[in-house]
Amino acid sequence: MLPPPVEMAKCPTGLGAADRARLDFLYEQLQRQLRTFVGYPCTAGFDYSDLFRFLALPLNNVGDPFTRCTIQMHTRAIEREVLEWFAALYHAPAGEWWGYVTNGGTEGNMYGLYLARELYPQGIVYYSQDTHYSVSKNLRMLRMQHIMLKSQPHGELDYDDLRETLRLHRDTPPILFANIGTTMREAHDDVGRIHAILRELAIPEFYIHADAALCGMTLPFVEGAPRFDFRAGVHSLSVSGHKFIGAPIPCGVVLALKRHVDRVARSVEYVGTLDTTVTGSRNGFTPLILWHALRTYGREGFARAVGACLARAEYAVAAFRRRGIAAWRNPHAITVVLPRPAPAVLAKWQIAVHECVGHILIMPHITTAQIDELVDDCAAHPA
Numbered sequence: 233m234l235p236p237p238v239e240m241a242k243c244p245t246g247l248g249a250a251d252r253a254r255l256d257f258l259y260e261q262l263q264r265q266l267r268t269f270v271g272y273p274c275t276a277g278f279d280y281s282d283l284f285r286f287l288a289l290p291l292n293n294v295g296d297p298f299t300r301c302t303i304q305m306h307t308r309a310i311e312r313e314v315l316e317w318f319a320a321l322y323h324a325p326a327g328e329w330w331g332y333v334t335n336g337g338t339e340g341n342m343y344g345l346y347l348a349r350e351l352y353p354q355g356i357v358y359y360s361q362d363t364h365y366s367v368s369k370n371l372r373m374l375r376m377q378h379i380m381l382k383s384q385p386h387g388e389l390d391y392d393d394l395r396e397t398l399r400l401h402r403d404t405p406p407i408l409f410a411n412i413g414t415t416m417r418e419a420h421d422d423v424g425r426i427h428a429i430l431r432e433l434a435i436p437e438f439y440i441h442a443d444a445a446l447c448g449m450t451l452p453f454v455e456g457a458p459r460f461d462f463r464a465g466v467h468s469l470s471v472s473g474h475k476f477i478g479a480p481i482p483c484g485v486v487l488a489l490k491r492h493v494d495r496v497a498r499s500v501e502y503v504g505t506l507d508t509t510v511t512g513s514r515n516g517f518t519p520l521i522l523w524h525a526l527r528t529y530g531r532e533g534f535a536r537a538v539g540a541c542l543a544r545a546e547y548a549v550a551a552f553r554r555r556g557i558a559a560w561r562n563p564h565a566i567t568v569v570l571p572r573p574a575p576a577v578l579a580k581w582q583i584a585v586h587e588c589v590g591h592i593l594i595m596p597h598i599t600t601a602q603i604d605e606l607v608d609d610c611a612a613h614p615a
């Protein structure tokens with residue numbers, strides 16, 4: 233006789249008492265850590281409990297979200313709604329864009345660079361020294377020629393260095409990697425100014441990718457903020473989902489011009505879909521998270537959240553300065569840059585540091601009480 237099918241959820245023993253205690257301990261430890269989690273661009277305090285029942289399903293959005301697939305355990309209709317929301321937010325040309333929900337900003341940046349390389353195999357990637365650390369790894373994996381450019385002291389690309397470097401390599405199509413919010417100082421590279429330099433040098437063929445990991449969800453909601461999207465002339469754009477929006481699982485969105493994606497599309501019979509994405513199997517749960525957030529907050533909700541963060545970022549700068557600490561922030565930034573705090577402060581607070589600076593991010597869940605406590609600690613332990 234054949235053994236009956238195994239119902240994995242009905243394992244007779246379940247988790248033992250010691251294992252349960254271990255999870256309880258870890259959970260409490262993480263809850264405590266949340267109090268001092270001020271140095272990274274990740275929102276906390278979300279509630280996706282509406283979605284928990286989907287965690288009992290073997291979801292998989294394998295392959296291209298816009299084509300049919302023989303696997304039916306997917307959330308691609310929800311994923312497409314998420315992509316349409318972002319395409320409208322970033323003014324992607326109707327009917328001419330494509331995208332998917334990624335595992336985060338890094339994958340979206342890799343995808344943009346991949347499309348650029350398929351278009352211009354000999355192209356040179358230009359990126360500033362303030363670019364996220366993952367990009368140089370991406371460039372090595374993709375074996376793309378690249379030149380690191382200087383940044384200005386506040387973190388934005390040095391346009392004189394860009395112009396002079398491009399002038400020396402006018403025979404090779406440039407691939408420009410624009411930071412829409414650098415990692416340490418949240419500075420924005422000016423896409424309009426990059427276009428002006430390309431025009432000035434009469435460079436006809438180029439590709440621009442926008443790394444909008446954090447600011448893709450802040451700048452669109454700020455009056456008078458610089459344009460960085462498809463309207464400003466980028467060819468692809470990557471934004472993180474677990475940063476400003478907030479998610480328990482890292483995720484993101486990449487959007488690109490469809491004509492460039494068509495060059496890399498390959499049909500695969502095994503899954504009955506197009507192999508246009510970096511990974512094969514793809515997360516079917518993270519599109520639900522993003523959809524839940526977009527439906528809950530909408531543009532108005534995000535605009536309110538961004539406005540509140542900017543106001544508290546200004547509050548933080550003023551509070552540090554009153555205590556003689558030279559804090560500052562870029563225009564429209566929720567990142568507050570500090571002199572590198574003393575080791576005692578770094579031992580208590582989870583603050584990112586790079587050489588002589590540190591930073592905190594005033595994400596939606598950061599309270600003025602946390603800011604006040606951190607300011608007191610910094611004042612008590614001068615850098």
Ligand SMILES: *Cc1c(COP(=O)(O)O)cnc(C)c1O
Nearest residue numbers: 336337338364413414415445472
């Ligand atoms: C966070 C970040 C990344 C990487 O994004 P992940 O979602 O962590 O993969 C890339 N660029 C910038 C500017 C970032 O802030």
